[in-house]
Amino acid sequence: MYTLLKLLKKNARISNAELALLLDTDEKTIEKEIAALEASGVIRGYSAITNDDMIDEDFVTAHVELKVTPRSQSGFDEIAIAVSAYDEVESCWLMSGAYDLAVTITGRNIRDISQFIAQRLASIDGVLSTATHFVLKRYKDNSIVISGEEIDERGFVSP
Amino acid sequence: MINYDKILSKAAMDMKPSGIRKFFDIAQNLEGVISLGVGEPDFKTPWRIRKAAISTLEKGKTIYTANSGLLELRQQIAKYFEDTIKTSYCPENEILVTVGGSEAIDLAIRAIVEPGDEVLIVEPCFVCYSPIVALCGGVPVSIETKVENQFKLTADEVKAKITDKTKILILPFPNNPTGAVMRKEDLDEIAKVLKDKDIIVVSDEIYSELTYGGKHYSIAQCDGMKERTIVINGFSKSFAMTGWRLGFMAGPEEILEHVLKIHQYAIMCSPTTSQYAAVEALKHCHNDVEKMVSEYNMRRRYIVDAFNKLGLTCFSPEGAFYVFPSIKVTGLSSKEFCEKLVLEKKVAVVPGDAFGKCGEGFIRVSYAYSLNHLKEALKRIGEFLDENNLINNV
Structure with a gap:
């Protein structure tokens, strides 16, 4: 399996x-x-892994680190589910370490994203702070090299 | 002007360049060639092994080791032999760490062969045995294996070639280029022939870990054979460590004692950093090997099926990472096929006759490549056959 x-x-x-x-x-x-x-439900869906830099359309991806206060009944679940419900959110993971939720968002431009964070994410009850990092270039995604293919150095023929 | 022909030894000048080498030059000069030609893993050495080497360098462990190799490594090798081929060798005097399996082959032949001695060489096979035998003044005697026997060696074939000059049988299984393996029952038959003869088996088991559908078996395990067998193995293929140049050999103390002298004068000792890395490999990295083997095994099933579907019948190999499909149906010779293929479709494979005359009519295809790479190459080979109308019944 x-x-x-x-x-x-x-x-x-x-x-x-x-x-x-x-x-x-x-x-x-x-x-x-x-x-x-x-x-x-082990397999949730199938998707294409793309090099979006080659698509002729403007977009920006950001990783947002959210610090949140867990709720007394549901812990992190309720907030995480509320975050995940937005279409703009591509992924939402609960993390160990200095922050709680790692959220990936894609929008058309930086203004879109800042608005989304300021108006939607930051306003969710229990969200304490956000730190936003914009993606500059992707080299590998889902185990697939996107940029900078590795060169086979073994030559063509050997015994 | 100095006359080099008068200076050079006849044996060196008579040595033929490898058939593979010639083909390499053709591929080298073309743009956009994709290859199925290499004889080394596409995997990188497992990180743990690399890390171990780096750490010994940081600690400054950069001096010679004992001539026969680090004792700790020889102990690990002894354990490896016990675990895998259930044979005990004494780390002190029955195991030698060499510069790749290649040096071990060279040492074994040099320590035993005198001018005029005959060495049985099971073909098709790796390219180095014959030239080394010839360099020692020995006479290479080919034993040709056949596709109808799955390229296994049979007892009758050995018997037919033994004379009173025969000193060595070189037994290269799992085999490069055919992928054939010898199972216990096959080796028992060979052992019966050799048991009462003064012939040493040099068993080149470098691909032993890459055996599919069953465990590798060594002729050293057969009744009465340990005392007349030199087992050669190494780290290159199993642990994806080709560039580290590290192999090992095990055999009777009476032979190894003299082998060690040649090694000591020619090499001193195998590379120290590689030896420390190898200790790590044998201690902790069998899982990595398993992962690589299961990946090779998937590719093997894919590629055998793909060649058979193309109409190039391909015997299903049980070892190494090569397939050896027949191209006889195309009417081309191995060389013609490979040259035409690389020129027209830019796919490099190796003509079978580079591994001995009986390899004519076959090509060696390596599957030490990713599945996607194999698919693209096989697609091109399919187009090549179609465009040239090389197979009528497809």
């Missing part, structure tokens, strides 16, 4: 026939296993 997930994470468009070949089993089994992973 674990290897199957690893292969799908690398390439979600890989065919069942190919997966069966790689994992030394048959297509029916693969089909069943994927269906089970989807049904149980």
Whole structure:
């Protein structure tokens, strides 16, 4: 199961026939296993990993560190769920360390993002502070190199 | 003007450059070539091993080791042999740490072969055995393995080539280039032939960790064979440590004692930093090896299937990281096929005859590459076959 997930994470468009070949089993089994992973919610969706710098459209991505006061009943969950509910939020993780929630947001420009943070995120009850970091360049995403392909130094032919 | 021909030894001048080398030059001069030609892992040495080496450098551990290698490393190697091939070797006098498996091969041959002695070489095989035998004045005697036997060596083939001049049988399994392995039952048959003869088996087991569908078995494990076997192994392929140049050999003390003298005068000792790194590898990095092996195994299944689908029949190898598909159906020779392929589609593979005459009609394809890389290369090979109408029934 674990290897199957690893292969799908690398390439979600890989065919069942190919997966069966790689994992030394048959297509029916693969089909069943994927269906089970989807049904149980282990697989939440499939998405393309893109180099957005090559897309002709303006956008800005920011990582926002949120410090929050956990609520007496629900702890961090309620705030995290409220943050995640916004379409602008791409990811929202609870972290150990100096801050609590790591939030990724994408907008068209810096003004969009600052407005969103000031008006929406900062105003959520329990949010104590925000620190915003804008992304300058992405080199690797989801285990896939985006910029600066590694060169095979082994040469062409060796015994 | 000095006449170098008069200066150089005949043996050196007679040595043929590797068939691989020639092909390398062709690929080198083309733009945009993608290769399936290399004989080394695409993985980097596991970080833990690199870190261990860095740490010994920081501590200034930069002096010679004992000629036969760090005792701690030899002890780890002894443990490795016990764990894997269930054979005990004494770290003090039955194990030698060498500069790659290559040096071990050279030492074994040099310590044993005298002019006129015959050395049985199982082909197709790695390119170095014959030239070294010839350099010692020995006579390389080919034993040709066959695809219909899954490129395994058979007892009859050995028997047929043994004469009273035979001193060594070089046994290169898991095999480069075919990927063939010898299982216990295959080796038992060979052992029966050799058991009462004064012939030493030089068993080159450098790919032993890369054995799929079962564990590697060594001829040293066969009844009566330990005393007539030199086992050669190393870190290059299993731990992805080619550039560290570190191998090892184990065998009877009576042989190793003399092998050690050659090593001592020629090399002194294997690289110290690499030896410390190797201790770390054997102590803590078997998980990394397992991960790499499972990755190779997936690629192996993919590539065997892909070649068979293209119509180039490919025997399913159980070791190393090569497949050896037949290209006889195209009507081209191995060399013609490879040259045409690299010129037209810019895919570099190695002609089978670079590994011995009986490799003619085959190509060696390495799968020490990512799946995506393999797919692109196989797509190009498919186009190449189509565009040249090389396979009628596809």
